Amino acid sequence: MDIPALSVAMHQASLAQNVNIALTxxxxxxxxxxxxxxxxxxxxxxxxxxxxxxA
Structure with a gap:
């Protein structure tokens, strides 16, 4: 996997985690x-x- 794709994937994972924390x-x-x-x-x-x- 190249660096830009890895960066995007990490950002998406971080965003998903932050959203889950906020919802919790x-x-x-x-x-x-x-x-x-x-x-x-x-x-x-x-x-x-x-x-x-x-009645």
Missing amino acids: KKRLDTAQQNADQTLKMIQHPTLGQTIDVK
């Missing part, structure tokens, strides 16, 4: 937000004390 960070941030919202909802003092029923 975004997923972790979203998961953390979901966990925070779930904990906040669970800790709500009146949650689950009443049921709305329509």
Whole structure:
């Protein structure tokens, strides 16, 4: 493989890795937000004390 082709291949691999890292960070941030919202909802003092029923 010649040098320019190797350089392009290495750059593409690096770019793919950086994109994967960015997506993983975004997923972790979203998961953390979901966990925070779930904990906040669970800790709500009146949650689950009443049921709305329509006949």
